[in-house]
Structures are given as structure tokens and as C-alpha cells.
Amino acid sequence: MDLYEAIRGRRSIRRFKPNRVPKEILEKIFEIALWAPSGMNLQNWYFVVVTGERKDALVEIASKGYSYIEPVLKDVFAEKPPVVEFTKKFFARLGGAPVIILAYFEPTREREETSIQTVAAAIQNLLLAAHAEGLGTCWMTGPVHVADQINEFLDIRDKTLVAIIPIGYPDESPRAPKRKPDRVVYQGFE
């Protein structure tokens, strides 16, 4: 798949088929995703990939993050109540995704902002590689509100949760949200 096509064609997927995702495909996606740049080349990203019954239990915990984002969601989408309803349903099962990826960083002597950007670079690569493999993803920070509960369940210590990413074969083809114009200014050109 052409890079431009991949970037433009990737969508956030919020409804998944139950079909299992072969571990080899996930390994292939991570192999390419971790060619991302990282602050001071520390590569201090850390991913946990969960499936099966363990995933079901994780989803139950992660879905509790919804109550924290609901007030903001209702405000931002005041004119579009169906978006709030849809999001509520999506959080309850994370779209039925067969696999959940959790993206962390290990703290370093660098500023936290740098580590967050390091993980974000790898996440975007991951999303694009997954798309190239016919898989859908949704980058989510809502569940990070319940990071302590998630970490306890996964027995993860001394790492910071940045995002969680449900991944699986898409069961929807959402329309691309329009991109805002005028978000780039050029200076010093002819």
C-alpha cells in the first residue's frame, strides 16, 4: 500500500469483527512500528498486547473511563447527541475488538512530554501498519482515566499509560471526518 494512500485511508474503527488476529500479524506490525523516531533515541516505549478472556476482563475495567469523559463529550457534541450515545456504547465493549494494545512509556531523565511524543510516533506507525494489513484500530485516551486500575490488573509498575488501542478486522467503514483548513502557516516563502 502506498504511504499517502495509507495515511489518507486510515480511519478510527469502533466496530470490529470477532475474528482472531494472528499473533504473527501483530508481530509484523510492531516490527515496523518501532522504526519510529524517539527522543534521544531512548526507544522507551512499551506495549502490552492482550487477547482472550484476559482481554474481556480488561475491557470491563477500561470501559469505566467513559464516565470521566462524558461531561466533556456532552459539551463538545451538544448539537450531536447521537455521537454521545454511540461513544457510550463503544466504550462498553471497545467495539468488540479481539485484541487490545496498551501503549506505555518507561520514565527516563527526559521530560515527560518527550516520552509522550516518542510513544505517539510509534502509535501512529502502528495504526498505519495495521491499516496496511487490513486491520482497524482506534487510538483512545479515554480509558487512561482509569490507568491505576488497568495497571493493577496487568501487573504493570513504573510505566506510564499513554493510550489504549483496540485492534481487529473492521466491521464498519466510517466516513472520513473533514480536516480543518488553515492549520499551517508558511513564512519566508516567495
Ligand SMILES: Cc1cc2nc3c(=O)[nH]c(=O)nc-3n(C[C@H](O)[C@H](O)[C@H](O)COP(=O)(O)O)c2cc1C
Ligand atoms: C490522542 C488521541 C486520543 C483519542 N481518544 C479517543 C477516545 O478516547 N475515544 C475515541 O472513540 N476516539 C479517540 N480518538 C480518535 C479520534 O476521535 C479520531 O482520530 C478523530 O475523530 C478523527 O477520525 P479518524 O481517526 O477516523 O481520522 C483519539 C485520537 C487521538 C489522536
